[in-house]
Amino acid sequence: MPCRNRTAIIMESMRLFSDTADAIAATRSKLAKIRTLSEYFKSLPDPDLRAAAIFFTGRPFPLFDARTLSLGGSILTRALQDISGADPAALHEAYMRTPDLGEVAESLLNPTNAVDVSPSEVFGVFEDIVNTSGVAPKLHAITALLRRLTAKEAKYVIKIVTGEMRIGLKENTVEEAIAAAFERPVASVRRANMSLGDIGETAVIARNGSLGEMSLRLFRPLKFMLATPADSEAEIFETFPNGFYVEDKYDGIRGQLHIEPPRAAIYSRTLDDVSHQFPEIVRSAEQLARDLNVSFILDGEVVGFRDDRVLPFGMLQQRLGRKMPSELLLKDVPVSLMIFDVLYFDGRTLIDAPLSERKRSLENIEWTGSLRIAPCVRVDTRTPLEPLFQQSAERRNEGLMLKDPESLYTPGKRGMSWLKWKKTLATLDVAVTGVEFGHGRRRSVLSDYTFAVQHEGQLLNIGKAYSGLTDQEILDMTEYFKQHTIADHGWFREVEPAVVLEITFNGIQKSSRHNSGFALRFPRIVRIRHDKRLEDIDSLETVQKIFDSTNVHRM
Numbered sequence: 202m203p204c205r206n207r208t209a210i211i212m213e214s215m216r217l218f219s220d221t222a223d224a225i226a227a228t229r230s231k232l233a234k235i236r237t238l239s240e241y242f243k244s245l246p247d248p249d250l251r252a253a254a255i256f257f258t259g260r261p262f263p264l265f266d267a268r269t270l271s272l273g274g275s276i277l278t279r280a281l282q283d284i285s286g287a288d289p290a291a292l293h294e295a296y297m298r299t300p301d302l303g304e305v306a307e308s309l310l311n312p313t314n315a316v317d318v319s320p321s322e323v324f325g326v327f328e329d330i331v332n333t334s335g336v337a338p339k340l341h342a343i344t345a346l347l348r349r350l351t352a353k354e355a356k357y358v359i360k361i362v363t364g365e366m367r368i369g370l371k372e373n374t375v376e377e378a379i380a381a382a383f384e385r386p387v388a389s390v391r392r393a394n395m396s397l398g399d400i401g402e403t404a405v406i407a408r409n410g411s412l413g414e415m416s417l418r419l420f421r422p423l424k425f426m427l428a429t430p431a432d433s434e435a436e437i438f439e440t441f442p443n444g445f446y447v448e449d450k451y452d453g454i455r456g457q458l459h460i461e462p463p464r465a466a467i468y469s470r471t472l473d474d475v476s477h478q479f480p481e482i483v484r485s486a487e488q489l490a491r492d493l494n495v496s497f498i499l500d501g502e503v504v505g506f507r508d509d510r511v512l513p514f515g516m517l518q519q520r521l522g523r524k525m526p527s528e529l530l531l532k533d534v535p536v537s538l539m540i541f542d543v544l545y546f547d548g549r550t551l552i553d554a555p556l557s558e559r560k561r562s563l564e565n566i567e568w569t570g571s572l573r574i575a576p577c578v579r580v581d582t583r584t585p586l587e588p589l590f591q592q593s594a595e596r597r598n599e600g601l602m603l604k605d606p607e608s609l610y611t612p613g614k615r616g617m618s619w620l621k622w623k624k625t626l627a628t629l630d631v632a633v634t635g636v637e638f639g640h641g642r643r644r645s646v647l648s649d650y651t652f653a654v655q656h657e658g659q660l661l662n663i664g665k666a667y668s669g670l671t672d673q674e675i676l677d678m679t680e681y682f683k684q685h686t687i688a689d690h691g692w693f694r695e696v697e698p699a700v701v702l703e704i705t706f707n708g709i710q711k712s713s714r715h716n717s718g719f720a721l722r723f724p725r726i727v728r729i730r731h732d733k734r735l736e737d738i739d740s741l742e743t744v745q746k747i748f749d750s751t752n753v754h755r756m
């Protein structure tokens with residue numbers, strides 16, 4: 202009996218989690234990854250199953266859960282130094298060998314004091330850290346946890362904290378492993394995960410056999426449907442031979458509005474609750490809820506809007522990231538939600554209904570206050586789109602959205618049912634990987650940013666920019682990067698790749714200076730993309746596509 206109990210403890214520990222993660226990382230076969238993960242899921246009790254499923258998506262918390270650990274690179278490196286006794290030089294040398302804090306932990310830590318810790322216990326520590334204020338208490342909590350783990354377990358806990366699992370798993374692969382483990386249809390697992398925004402809860406429900414046809418849950422945001430860039434009118438008409446809707450492409454931030462009387466809340470593209478940033482939208486939604494006594498989930502774009510005109514994005518940017526806008530700012534930069542889709546209406550989930558039906562539902566509502574229906578027209582015959590493009594520009598918008606009337610709403614997917622068309626040279630969304638102190642009056646702030654695109658799970662540097670941000674933004678970023686430094690080389694700091702920038706440029710050229718093989722000519726920062734995460738940045742494939750198209754135009 203004692204032996205059997207001991208085995209049960211091991212089966213529930215992070216030791217098996219880390220062994221499973223290593224096995225998944227060691228194979229390139231998707232089927233082998235699914236098989237390994239599904240066998241692991243079968244062995245777990247419900248609390249550990251829920252935590253482990255979340256962790257294997259590379260997150261400490263479910264997708265719908267906006268809580269953050271606020272454990273920057275500086276805290277983690279201090280914890281590793283404290284446990285290992287390594288001096289800064291040894292830590293730096295380890296990081297130079299493998300620029301991944303999880304791998305550094307495995308190379309430095311001594312496993313002799315390790316005890317069995319279950320995934321659900323790790324999840325509980327994460328929840329405690331979220332509720333802890335101050336650097337010192339957070340450092341104490343994560344250090345105490347890491348001391349209880351083997352070197353390999355610590356590696357994966359740190360990878361979860363930093364969002365850098367990188368073992369060849371995507372969320373849809375984890376969904377397939379859940380389906381295989383508990384012999385459920387993959388489509389049902391995906392539907393449940395989409396509805397719940399919690400793959401851990403989805404796994405537990407799948408085991409207990411109650412997936413069913415789950416409807417969307419209010420105040421649990423789901424991923425946004427995404428659009429694919431279009432290059433030309435010819436491509437648009439070829440993609441939509443039976444006609445399409447044309448909408449303005451707004452230069453704002455995506456917003457998902459949930460309304461259930463008497464409450465309303467708005468969520469960003471990163472699924473964070475940003476209701477406090479846009480109180481006028483929430484007030485209008487709450488009034489609509491009282492007037493109609495109907496529940497909604499709406500998709501739209503938050504834009505600065507005054508005197509029936511869209512305001513420049515630079516003005517909207519003043520509203521972003523603030524805990525609470527001042528009354529003066531609310532007056533100077535009022536906002537509206539331009540609504541172009543409805544996902545849930547009066548108890549009915551609509552994502553499986555065609556866009557034409559969803560549009561009709563929107564048209565039957567009298568929108569007031571800061572809620573506005575986004576104008577659209579239907580194009581059924583081959584006709585020049587240039588006049589529509591010019592009209593969009595006159596309304597201070599940046600292009601056109603083209604949508605298939607028969608398209609279903611596919612959360613988190615970027616397919617050919619929705620296209621976006623901008624005729625200017627494309628911008629790129631990139632992740633900051635390194636920062637430097639500036640020169641002259643900027644010599645005391647981190648104002649020069651090295652940035653990267655992604656390719657097959659790796660970040661590849663492609664350029665450096667130092668212009669485009671305000672002095673206040675640079676000051677704020679300086680403090681942020683100091684707290685999220687991975688390695689400090691004095692003049693240059695390697696930082697956690699968590700800040701996303703939108704970059705414009707004059708061209709792309711081949712270059713051996715960066716590991717991407719490309720360099721941007723005269724890159725400038727357009728804005729900080731607070732609404733995007735690391736997984737949203739552009740790929741090397743996009744860079745290659747822009748490079749190829751501009752070279753063709755030169756020939």
